Amino acid sequence: MKVAVSGLNNTDNPAPGIPVIKSIQKEHEIIGFSYDPNEPGNYMSMCKKIYLMPFPSLGFDELKSRLLHIKEESGIEAIIPNLDAELPLYIKYQQEIEALGIKLCLPSAENFELRNKNKLDKLSEKLGITYPKTYEISTISELKKILENGSEFPLMIKGNYYKAYKAYNLESAIEYFYKISNEWGFPVLVQEVVTGEEVNLVGVGDGKGTLVGGVAIKKLTTTDIGKIWTGITICNEKLMQIAKDFVALTKWRGPFELECMINMNQVYMIEINPRFPAWIYFATDIGVNLPLMVTQIMEGKTITSQLQYPQNKMYVRYTGELTTNFTDFMKLLSTKEL
Numbered sequence: 378m379k380v381a382v383s384g385l386n387n388t389d390n391p392a393p394g395i396p397v398i399k400s401i402q403k404e405h406e407i408i409g410f411s412y413d414p415n416e417p418g419n420y421m422s423m424c425k426k427i428y429l430m431p432f433p434s435l436g437f438d439e440l441k442s443r444l445l446h447i448k449e450e451s452g453i454e455a456i457i458p459n460l461d462a463e464l465p466l467y468i469k470y471q472q473e474i475e476a477l478g479i480k481l482c483l484p485s486a487e488n489f490e491l492r493n494k495n496k497l498d499k500l501s502e503k504l505g506i507t508y509p510k511t512y513e514i515s516t517i518s519e520l521k522k523i524l525e526n527g528s529e530f531p532l533m534i535k536g537n538y539y540k541a542y543k544a545y546n547l548e549s550a551i552e553y554f555y556k557i558s559n560e561w562g563f564p565v566l567v568q569e570v571v572t573g574e575e576v577n578l579v580g581v582g583d584g585k586g587t588l589v590g591g592v593a594i595k596k597l598t599t600t601d602i603g604k605i606w607t608g609i610t611i612c613n614e615k616l617m618q619i620a621k622d623f624v625a626l627t628k629w630r631g632p633f634e635l636e637c638m639i640n641m642n643q644v645y646m647i648e649i650n651p652r653f654p655a656w657i658y659f660a661t662d663i664g665v666n667l668p669l670m671v672t673q674i675m676e677g678k679t680i681t682s683q684l685q686y687p688q689n690k691m692y693v694r695y696t697g698e699l700t701t702n703f704t705d706f707m708k709l710l711s712t713k714e715l
Contacts, residue, residue: 379452380672383410383430384459385418389696390604393459396658398423400668408453412460414709420701426451429713433463437470441477448477455480455675457668459652461539465489468651480675482631484582484651491627492649494537494566501646504622506637508646509533509571513564517551523567533568536561541603541648543570571647573640575599576611579654580620581670583680584630588621590667590683592660594692605656608692610663615644617684623649632657632671659692 380401384394395418398407402423409424412432419427428447431439447453456479458467467474468489471481483489491500494511501508512523524547534553535541539561544550550567558565580591593616597607620635634650653668660667665686673680709715 378405378454378672378676379408380405381408381410381428381447381453381456382424382459383412383457383463385409385411385416385427386413387417387421389600390602391655391694393653393655393657394418395421395423396655396661397457397459397653397668399658400661400666401672404669405672408447408451410456410458411709414706417699419709419715420699420705427709427715429709430463433466437466437473440466440470441473444474444477444479448479453479455482455672457482457653457671461650461652464651465538482584482671482674484627484629484631484633488627488629489651492633492651494535494568494648495564497646497648500623500649503626504619504646506619506644506646509569511566511568514554514567515558515563515565517554520550520554520567521547528567528569531570533566533570535566535568537564537566571638571640571645573638573643573645576613576616576637576639577605577608577654577656578616578620578635578637579632579657579660579667580624580635581632581667581674582624582627582629583674584628586625586628587682588624588684589674589680590660590665590670591617591620592663592665592667592686593617594656594659597691604694605654605692606694608656608659610686610688610690610692612688613639615642619644630674632667656692656694659690660686663687663690 382394384392386392387395407424409427410430468483498508531543531545536557542553575596578593583589593611594608595611632653634654636647638645
């Protein structure tokens, strides 16, 4: 199957595309979808062809036109979108995209909205876990009112879909408020900080209520924006049961990542990402190939659930370099294809 994969940034703030490609390239032919000619994945020789894509803000008509061209030229049969900014468009119009003969493995629009950060309190309650007290704000005066009513620093300042910063005083909170609202709009979320071990679980739901694969990792060190730099596999039965309950409740289809804090036996839900994380190849490398499961779901194959994996395996992220021709960059920039 010819599979298009987006998210080809592979710097110190990597996107999931490259590890997804590494997970499925032996079984499928890969087409790369890029939004920036500077993305390293454009030049890593992992894709048969690279296409620059229109920004999601331009709407579905632009995306559809581009997909029709790519479908005719390269014969893509499926897409695994990996970026927060593009997912709302793919999810909203997934029926129209599949009508073009292009398979997707995505949750419903209802489920996508259900895991929005401003709605996670209700979902967390249904799953029987705790969600930190969270406020929606659109002005600085609302932020100050939250502080007047007893909330104390540090506080998390978050976008509803993406980005989160820890603020230790009012000045930094105001800075992050403007930084997030200028990039992602409103509402901006203010969330009380909970302490404990940071754990993530990546999984795949089959769309029928079954968790077909899952791997949990504890963060050891992170980048300044919270990306895992080193981590270790863990077995936490309560966390795995939460993932099973989440998939059973929502009939989630496709990849997801639960971000949680665990303090003693208390699990706090922090957020749910509707895509693979950048550390997904770690799961593949220890024997649980979740991206391949997604392609198997799209192909209609029967999948045996795989929820067991080795413990105390350590994940270490590192950076690398490559040399390429500047003419490739110029060609991609001018023709939007490489």
